[in-house]
Amino acid sequence: MSGAAPWTIAGVRAALAAKKISARELAAEFYSRIDRRNAELNAYLTLSPERAYAQADRIDAAVSRGETLPPLAGVPMAIKDVISTRGVRTTCASKMLEDYIPPYDATAAERLERAGAVFLGKTNCDEFAMGGSNENSAYGPVRNPVALDRVPGGSSGGSAAAVAAGLAVAALGTDTGGSIRQPGAFCGIPGLMPTYGRVSRYGLVAFASSLDKIGPFAGNVADIAAVTAAIAGHDTYDSTSAAVPVPDYAAGLEKPVQGLRIGVPEDYFGKGLDPEVQEKIHAGIALLERLGCRRIPLRMPHTDYAIATYYIIATAEASSNLARYDGVRYGLRAPGATLTEMYRQTRDRGFGSEVKRRIMLGTYVLSAGYYDAYYLRAQRVRALIARDFSDAFEKVDAIITPTAPTTAFRLGEKTADPLQMYLADVYTVTGSLAGVPGISVPCGKTRAGLPVGLQIFGPHFSEERVLQIAHAFEAAGGFSL
Amino acid sequence: MKISREEVLRVAELAHLGLSPEEIETYGRQLDDILAYVDKLKALDVTNVEPMTQVLYPAAGADGAESHPELREDTLRPSDVADAVLARAPEAEKPFFRVPKVIDR
Numbered sequence: 001m002s003g004a005a006p007w008t009i010a011g012v013r014a015a016l017a018a019k020k021i022s023a024r025e026l027a028a029e030f031y032s033r034i035d036r037r038n039a040e041l042n043a044y045l046t047l048s049p050e051r052a053y054a055q056a057d058r059i060d061a062a063v064s065r066g067e068t069l070p071p072l073a074g075v076p077m078a079i080k081d082v083i084s085t086r087g088v089r090t091t092c093a094s095k096m097l098e099d100y101i102p103p104y105d106a107t108a109a110e111r112l113e114r115a116g117a118v119f120l121g122k123t124n125c126d127e128f129a130m131g132g133s134n135e136n137s138a139y140g141p142v143r144n145p146v147a148l149d150r151v152p153g154g155s156s157g158g159s160a161a162a163v164a165a166g167l168a169v170a171a172l173g174t175d176t177g178g179s180i181r182q183p184g185a186f187c188g189i190p191g192l193m194p195t196y197g198r199v200s201r202y203g204l205v206a207f208a209s210s211l212d213k214i215g216p217f218a219g220n221v222a223d224i225a226a227v228t229a230a231i232a233g234h235d236t237y238d239s240t241s242a243a244v245p246v247p248d249y250a251a252g253l254e255k256p257v258q259g260l261r262i263g264v265p266e267d268y269f270g271k272g273l274d275p276e277v278q279e280k281i282h283a284g285i286a287l288l289e290r291l292g293c294r295r296i297p298l299r300m301p302h303t304d305y306a307i308a309t310y311y312i313i314a315t316a317e318a319s320s321n322l323a324r325y326d327g328v329r330y331g332l333r334a335p336g337a338t339l340t341e342m343y344r345q346t347r348d349r350g351f352g353s354e355v356k357r358r359i360m361l362g363t364y365v366l367s368a369g370y371y372d373a374y375y376l377r378a379q380r381v382r383a384l385i386a387r388d389f390s391d392a393f394e395k396v397d398a399i400i401t402p403t404a405p406t407t408a409f410r411l412g413e414k415t416a417d418p419l420q421m422y423l424a425d426v427y428t429v430t431g432s433l434a435g436v437p438g439i440s441v442p443c444g445k446t447r448a449g450l451p452v453g454l455q456i457f458g459p460h461f462s463e464e465r466v467l468q469i470a471h472a473f474e475a476a477g478g479f480s481l
Numbered sequence: 482m483k484i485s486r487e488e489v490l491r492v493a494e495l496a497h498l499g500l501s502p503e504e505i506e507t508y509g510r511q512l513d514d515i516l517a518y519v520d521k522l523k524a525l526d527v528t529n530v531e532p533m534t535q536v537l538y539p540a541a542g543a544d545g546a547e548s549h550p551e552l553r554e555d556t557l558r559p560s561d562v563a564d565a566v567l568a569r570a571p572e573a574e575k576p577f578f579r580v581p582k583v584i585d586r
C-alpha cells in the first residue's frame with residue numbers, strides 16, 4: 001500500500017460528495033490494487049467488475065443529480081464466498097460448487113447493495129467455512145498481509161486479508177466458532193460477530209445453523225458500526241432472524257464508557273495463552289480502566305468444555321446441512337451407475353479432507369447408540385456455557401478476553417493435527433455457543449510485529465455497547481498499544 | 482480405541498462418502514483422538530440441565546410468542562425461480578432433475 005491514509009466509509013462519502021473522485025474511479029483504483037496484490041495474497045476467488053461498475057454508475061448518477069447518498073454509497077466491499085450473490089459465482093471455496101452461480105442474493109448482500117456498497121468480488125475462506133487458518137480452501141491458502149509466511153486466520157481469512165491489505169474498505173465474513181474474530185485478530189483489524197438472529201442468514205450457505213452469523217470486517221470501529229447497521233434487522237426469509245429493533249449504532253459510539261463494569265474471566269487466561277498475548281491484553285484492560293471502566297474479576301467455570309461441545313454440535317449440524325450436496329440439483333455431479341454410487345462419487349470428489357472429517361464426526365455423534373452420549377450431552381453443556389454468560393451479565397456490562405491464545409501461526413504449522421487446530425478456537429467458541437455478540441479489536445503487536453486481538457463480549461443484542469467500548473478503546477490508542 | 486475400522490466404514494456409508502483405504506485409516510485415527518478429547522464432557526453432571534435446542538428464544542426475551550412474531554401466516558407467495566434453478570442443474574429435463582436409474586427391474 002502507498003503511504004496515503006486508508007479509505008474509510010466516511011472518507012468515501014466525503015470524497016464522492018465533494019466530487020474529488022467518482023464511485024467508478026474508486027472501484028477502478030481498488031481493482032488495480034487487487035491486480036497488484038492478489039496473486040500473492042490469494043484473498044479474492046472471484047471478481048465481479050460488471051456488478052461493481054453498474055452499482056458505481058448508479059451512485060455516480062445519484063451524485064450528479066445532487067441526491068442524498070445512501071449510507072455506504074460507493075464503498076468498495078468484499079463478500080465472503082459462502083454468501084450467495086446473484087449472478088456471481090459462489091464456491092464456498094469448495095470443488096463441490098466450483099461453477100455454482102446463485103439465482104438470488106443473500107439478504108445481507110442485498111441490503112448492502114441497497115445501502116450503496118460496491119461489490120468488488122468474493123473472498124477466499126476455509127471450505128464451507130470449516131477451519132481456523134484458511135488452509136482448507138480448495139483454491140489454496142490466503143497469506144497474511146502482515147507476515148506472508150503466516151496464515152490470516154480462518155475461516156474468513158480472505159475477507160480479513162483483503163481489508164487489512166487495503167484491497168477493500170470493508171468486507172462481510174461469517175462467524176460460526178470464531179471465523180470473523182480470529183482472522184480479525186491475526187490480520188490486525190476489527191471484526192464483529194453479531195448476536196444470533198441479529199443479521200439474516202438467508203442466502204448464507206449453511207454450515208452449522210444454530211451457530212452461523214454474518215458480520216463485518218473494516219479498518220475501524222465506526223465502519224464496523226455502519227456496515228452492521230445496514231445488514232441488521234428482521235427478515236421474513238429467515239425465521240431465526242429476530243424482530244428486535246436496530247439501534248442507531250453510529251450515534252451510540254461516542255457515549256462515554258466511564259462507569260461500565262468490564263468482567264475479566266480468569267478462565268480465559270490459563271494454560272496455552274501466549275505470554276506476550278497475555279501481556280498485551282492486560283495492557284488493553286488497563287487502558288479501559290483508565291477510561292473509567294470498572295474491572296470485575298469473574299469465573300466462567302464451563303469455559304474449558306466449550307471446544308468439545310462446539311465440535312460435537314457444529315459437526316452434527318454440518319453433517320445434516322451438507323447432505324444436500326448429492327449431485328442432483330446443483331454443483332458437482334460425478335458419474336455413477338446407480339443413484340447411491342453417484343452420491344458417493346460426487347461427495348468423494350467434491351469435498352476436501354476437513355469437510356469429510358467433520359461430516360464423519362457429525363454423522364458419528366448423531367448415529368444410533370451415540371446420540372445421547374455425544375449430541376444430547378453437548379446440548380446440555382451448551383446450556384451451561386450459555387448460563388455462564390447470563391450469570392456474568394448479571395454482574396458486568398461486558399466481558400474482556402483475548403481473541404485467540406496465540407498470534408498468527410505459520411502456514412502448515414497445524415495442518416497435520418486437526419485437534420490442535422480446533423483448540424485454537426478456545427476463546428471464541430464460548431460466545432458462539434451462547435449466541436452473544438463479540439468483537440475483536442486490534443490490541444497492539446508482539447515484538448515480532450504480529451497483531452494481537454482483544455475480544456469484547458456483550459449480552460444478547462448489545463452490539464451498541466460492544467461497539468461503544470471498542471470505539472472508546474480505539475480512540476484512546478488501544479489499537480496500537 | 483474409541484472407534485473401530487468397521488464403525489468408520491459404517492459412518493462413511495451413512496454419510497454417503499466413498500473413502501479410500503488411506504482415508505479410512507487417517508480418519509479412524511483422527512476421529513479417535515477427537516472422541517477421546519470430547520470425552521471430557523462426561524465429567525460434568527448434566528442430569529438436571531435442559532438441552533439448549535434453541536438459540537434465539539432465550540436471546541430475544543423470555544416470552545417466546547411475544548419475541549417471536551416471525552412465525553408468520555402460512556400463505557402462498559409467488560415464486561418464479563424454477564427455470565433458473567433447473568438451468569444450473571447438472572442434468573435436467575423440465576420440469577425434472579435427471580438422476581441415474583433408481584429402481585432395477
